[in-house]
Amino acid sequence: MADALTIQPDLEFIREVTENSGGDLKKCxxxxxxxxxxxxxxxxxxxxxxxxxxxxxxxSEQLTGDPAIWLCHDCGDCTARCPRGARPxxxxxxxxxxAIRRLAFPRFMGSMIGRRENGAIMFLFSALLLxxxxxxPAFHTAxxxxxxxxxxxxxxxxxxxxxxxxxxxLVLAISAARFIKELRSAGARxxxxxxxxPALIEIFLHRRFAGCEAGKVRRWGHLGVLFGFIGxxxxxxxxxxxxxxxxxxxxxxxxxxxxxxxxxxAVVFAVGVSILIWNRLADREKRVGxxxxxWYFLSLLGGIGLTGILSETLRLAQSPDWMYSIYYIxxxxxxxxFLSTPYSKFVHFLYRTIAMAATWQESKSTGRxxxxxxxxxxxxPEGPGLPHAIGMRS
Ligand code: HEM
Ligand code: SF4
Ligand code: SF4
Numbered sequence: 001m002a003d004a005l006t007i008q009p010d011l012e013f014i015r016e017v018t019e020n021s022g023g024d025l026k027k028c029x030x031x032x033x034x035x036x037x038x039x040x041x042x043x044x045x046x047x048x049x050x051x052x053x054x055x056x057x058x059x060s061e062q063l064t065g066d067p068a069i070w071l072c073h074d075c076g077d078c079t080a081r082c083p084r085g086a087r088p089x090x091x092x093x094x095x096x097x098x099a100i101r102r103l104a105f106p107r108f109m110g111s112m113i114g115r116r117e118n119g120a121i122m123f124l125f126s127a128l129l130l131x132x133x134x135x136x137p138a139f140h141t142a143x144x145x146x147x148x149x150x151x152x153x154x155x156x157x158x159x160x161x162x163x164x165x166x167x168x169x170l171v172l173a174i175s176a177a178r179f180i181k182e183l184r185s186a187g188a189r190x191x192x193x194x195x196x197x198p199a200l201i202e203i204f205l206h207r208r209f210a211g212c213e214a215g216k217v218r219r220w221g222h223l224g225v226l227f228g229f230i231g232x233x234x235x236x237x238x239x240x241x242x243x244x245x246x247x248x249x250x251x252x253x254x255x256x257x258x259x260x261x262x263x264x265x266a267v268v269f270a271v272g273v274s275i276l277i278w279n280r281l282a283d284r285e286k287r288v289g290x291x292x293x294x295w296y297f298l299s300l301l302g303g304i305g306l307t308g309i310l311s312e313t314l315r316l317a318q319s320p321d322w323m324y325s326i327y328y329i330x331x332x333x334x335x336x337x338f339l340s341t342p343y344s345k346f347v348h349f350l351y352r353t354i355a356m357a358a359t360w361q362e363s364k365s366t367g368r369x370x371x372x373x374x375x376x377x378x379x380x381p382e383g384p385g386l387p388h389a390i391g392m393r394s
Contacts, residue, residue, distance in 0.1 A: 024091075044363070048089070051092060061182070104175060109343050135150070146315065150324075221273070228266065273302045294345060
């Protein structure tokens with residue numbers, strides 16, 4: 001007789017995922033319609049049925065190291081077709097958030113920042129922290145032309161963001177190492193470094209977004225956000241270097257090439273975020289699982305885009321009453337995004353890239369998931385409930 005498999009369910013994990021996915025975990029009857037519907041599920045790594053089942057069983061460690069939760073694009077196709085209303089896409093989303101909390105360093109920050117009640121606190125904390133580099137009393141009476149450096153001297157602001165960036169990069173490196181360790185212990189053996197380049201090419205081309213109906217619009221939104229963001233980050237870095245070398249003083253003339261590129265990227269970024277926000281609002285039926293973390297991340301990006309464009313417009317209009325306060329809000333939002341990167345949905349850029357690289361070889365060698373018996377998904381029990389071979393202890 002085969003050995004019985006003993007599972008020690010993580011009850012706190014079951015509670016967390018149930019709560020964040022809308023309380024529908026128990027509705028799943030393991031029909032596997034979701035895995036068949038999903039255009040990204042493959043024979044070698046079928047999802048989301050397995051993940052819903054493992055979530056029911058509270059297998060937190062296996063799920064934290066399961067790359068499949070990061071291969072899912074949250075398109076909602078599986079939720080739309082689930083005959084039991086179990087909302088598998090919301091379960092996958094909740095599993096990603098649970099993984100972010102477990103992989104975060106330090107761990108308590110992961111649990112703190114994902115909570116609704118702490119969203120505003122994070123913003124207030126960033127706003128207060130920024131005051132440490134502000135030149136408050138003088139800026140409002142500054143001689144024209146008014147510039148933002150009256151309030152935030154460039155050298156102070158640069159030093160401040162260098163320190164914050166170094167902290168964030170260190171924390172991200174620790175989280176990435178933790179994720180790779182979890183991937184290995186959950187059985188993902190694919191070499192990551194050699195597959196990084198092809199995975200990145202696929203990410204930049206956004207092929208997987210186009211694989212499902214809902215993803216076609218989001219593809220354009222994500223392309224705009226990703227490339228707008230990369231463009232803006234690159235332009236700020238180049239500007240910082242130019243200023244250090246004494247080649248440039250701010251504000252840059254509107255027709256300076258770097259300024260034109262930065263403005264173009266800002267527009268692309270803002271259009272991308274608007275598409276994503278509109279798509280989430282318009283697609284309520286499929287996406288009843290949109291969580292606080294989804295909206296927190298989108299709102300931060302939307303706020304950054306809006307206040308960034310407003311700041312520049314108000315500076316051009318030389319409006320002392322508004323330009324400094326809007327710029328201050330803009331910087332506070334940017335700092336909130338930076339500081340919460342390892343603990344918010346933003347960190348998906350890291351875990352998704354690693355997961356895609358780790359599964360790159362297998363995804364190229366196998367086809368779409370087959371529902372017929374014999375595929376790896378068949379290794380899991382069919383039908384509702386638990387198999388007799390499994391003894392559960394709570
Ligand atoms: C570089 C690797 C990246 C990959 C592989 C990636 C992939 C994805 C995928 C698959 C989704 C859809 C799933 C979901 O909503 O949870 C998504 C969502 C999103 N990503 Fe990325 N992303 C990357 C980087 C970035 C960056 C750098 C940004 C922006 C600064 C960004 C912004 C967003 C936003 C705003 C959403 C939410 C879309 C929505 O709410 O509908 N991504 N990303
Ligand atoms: S009942 Fe379960 S297995 Fe069937 S489609 Fe819904 S989530 Fe997937
Ligand atoms: S949300 Fe889309 S990508 Fe994710 S499991 Fe469901 S069908 Fe697949």
